[in-house]
Amino acid sequence: xxxxxxxxxxxxxxxxxxxxxxxxxxxxxxxxxxxxxxxxxxxxxxxxxxxxxxxxxxxxxxxxxxxxxxxxxxxxxxxxxxxxxxxxxxxxxxxxxxxxxxxxxxxxxxxxxxxxxxxxxxxxxxxxxxxxxxxxxxxxxxxxxxxxxxxxxxxxxxxxxxxxxxxxxxxxxxxxxxxxxxxxxxx
Amino acid sequence: xxxxxxxxxxxxxxxxxxxxxxxxxxxxxxxxxxxxxxxxxxxxxxxxxxxxxxxxxxxxxxxxxxxxxxxxxxxxxxxxxxxxxx
Amino acid sequence: xxxxxxxxxxxxxxxxxxxxxxxxxxxxxxxxxxxxxxxxxxxxxxxxxxxxxxxxxxxxxxxxxxxxxxxxxxxxxxxxxxxxxxxxxxxxxxxxxxxxxxxxxxxxxxxxxxxxxxxxxxxxxxxx
Numbered sequence: 001x002x003x004x005x006x007x008x009x010x011x012x013x014x015x016x017x018x019x020x021x022x023x024x025x026x027x028x029x030x031x032x033x034x035x036x037x038x039x040x041x042x043x044x045x046x047x048x049x050x051x052x053x054x055x056x057x058x059x060x061x062x063x064x065x066x067x068x069x070x071x072x073x074x075x076x077x078x079x080x081x082x083x084x085x086x087x088x089x090x091x092x093x094x095x096x097x098x099x100x101x102x103x104x105x106x107x108x109x110x111x112x113x114x115x116x117x118x119x120x121x122x123x124x125x126x127x128x129x130x131x132x133x134x135x136x137x138x139x140x141x142x143x144x145x146x147x148x149x150x151x152x153x154x155x156x157x158x159x160x161x162x163x164x165x166x167x168x169x170x171x172x173x174x175x176x177x178x179x180x181x182x183x184x185x186x187x
Numbered sequence: 188x189x190x191x192x193x194x195x196x197x198x199x200x201x202x203x204x205x206x207x208x209x210x211x212x213x214x215x216x217x218x219x220x221x222x223x224x225x226x227x228x229x230x231x232x233x234x235x236x237x238x239x240x241x242x243x244x245x246x247x248x249x250x251x252x253x254x255x256x257x258x259x260x261x262x263x264x265x266x267x268x269x270x271x272x273x
Numbered sequence: 274x275x276x277x278x279x280x281x282x283x284x285x286x287x288x289x290x291x292x293x294x295x296x297x298x299x300x301x302x303x304x305x306x307x308x309x310x311x312x313x314x315x316x317x318x319x320x321x322x323x324x325x326x327x328x329x330x331x332x333x334x335x336x337x338x339x340x341x342x343x344x345x346x347x348x349x350x351x352x353x354x355x356x357x358x359x360x361x362x363x364x365x366x367x368x369x370x371x372x373x374x375x376x377x378x379x380x381x382x383x384x385x386x387x388x389x390x391x392x393x394x395x396x397x398x399x400x401x
Contacts, residue, residue, distance in 0.1 A: 047307035048237045051299070055315040063322055064392060231362070232369030234305035241309070242376050243362070246353045249380065252311075253349050256387045257342060263394055264339065 006040050027065045034058040075114040075155075077105065078134040080121050101145075102138070108162065129177070151176045151184055285327050292320045300381035304373035310380025317381065318388035325393065335394060338386050345383045352376065 010033060017029035034057035041050035079102065102118065109116035121128075125139055129148070136156070137148040147163075149156035160174050176184045223240065233239035241249050300313030321333070356362055356372050 048235075048309065048312070051308055051312040052315065055312060055319060059319045060315065060322070060388065060392070063319075063326060064395070067326075067392070067395065231373070232304075232366065233373055235303065235307065235309075237307070238304045238309055238373060238377070242304075242353070242373055243357060246357050249376075250350055250353060253346055253380065253383060256384065257346050260339065260342070260387055260390050263391055264335070 003040070003043060006036055006043065010036055010040070023069055024066075027062060027069065030065070031058050031062040034061070075109050075116050075136070076134045077102075077109075077116055077118045077136045077138065078121060078128060079118060079138045080123060080125065080128060080140070104162070104166075105136075105159065108159070145173075147174045149174065149176060151178050282327050285323055289320060289324075292316060292323075296320065296381075296385075300377050301374065303377040304370065310377040311384050313377070314381040314384025315388060317385035318392075321385070321389040322392050333389070333393060335390055338390050342383055342386045342390070345379055345386070349376075349379050349383060352379070 013029050013033040013036065017026045017033060020026045020029065034053060038050045038053040038058065041047075041053055106116045106118065119134070125137065125148070128134065128137055135150070136159075139146045139148065147156075147159070149159070156174065156176065163174070178184055223236065223244065227233060227236050227239040227244075231239040231243040233242070296313045296316035298313075299308035299316060300310055303309035303313065325333070352372075353376065356368075362369055362372065
């Protein structure tokens with residue numbers, strides 16, 4: 001009876017760990033999975049393996065996954081304006097409709113469990129594209145806004161939806177680039 | 188369509204494996220296992236059969252496991268050499 | 274993790290002695306009860322890693338730990354080779370238990386140091 005319950009719970013937790021949208025929940029489910037598995041080993045009469053499983057899989061691997069998850073939380077956004085000498089930088093970020101857009105992107109990142117980190121530079125786009133330090137580059141040329149993002153970035157599709165729905169009055173367009181740095185043409 | 192076909196395939200495979208495994212019983216009645224169970228205390232002085240096996244009968248296992256651990260650490264230190272060796 | 278939670282650090286501070294005693298117990302009684310060097314070593318490694326996660330100390334020298342681990346590996350290969358292939362265990366059965374305990378302690382320290390090095394090296398460079 002106990003064996004059947006434990007086995008069913010194991011299957012349930014494994015499915016939950018795969019199907020969860022939030023990665024941190026998946027890690028927690030995997031930790032519980034390992035703990036139940038170690039109970040099962042104990043039930044089958046293998047206390048040595050049970051101790052090893054409880055310590056390694058339930059303790060160390062969970063810590064390791066959480067450490068790895070921390071790396072993917074920071075989302076680097078770069079705001080570049082090549083004519084920053086003519087227009088005051090602070091004026092662009094605050095108060096205007098473009099500043100509103102930036103703040104909205106920031107909020108959007110937070111709702112996706114990412115930590116947005118916005119950098120404002122006067123560097124031109126080619127240098128920025130070469131270093132590949134940023135996940136999202138927003139470039140302003142006069143009245144035009146261009147957003148550069150990687151093709152494999154799942155975030156950029158949802159951002160495009162947001163732009164179409166709410167920021168149609170701004171002159172924006174989205175450019176995706178492939179892994180080797182070439183731009184992908186819009187269909 | 189492809190996903191449904193894959194699901195059916197996996198389910199059929201699972202049923203097949205369960206069918207085979209259901210009628211099978213693993214019986215380890217070889218002489219070595221019986222010898223270990225009978226004589227491990229007098230041979231090695233251990234109270235735990237697992238310890239007797241991994242520290243005496245199967246000592247190579249332990250030594251090479253330690254070697255694997257140190258090899259993985261050397262590989263890790265080598266490939267993460269970004270900020271010098273701390 | 275920029276802020277330190279005082280609740281977490283206090284509770285883990287209370288837990289450290291119990292973790293140490295549990296790990297050492299598992300290592301020293303490995304020859305009689307379930308457990309052994311690997312399991313006890315992993316418990317001790319969780320102690321170091323938990324300490325790093327809670328209070329972000331980096332006073333742990335990976336270089337020295339690696340050297341100690343290499344020395345432990347040499348002893349770990351030498352002692353069983355002499356004991357088992359040199360047939361000391363058959364000639365003097367009174368040393369059997371001491372050999373088991375000594376080997377468990379060696380394996381325990383080696384595994385604890387190894388896992389700590391892996392996680393520390395990983396965490397140091399992933400944090401930046």
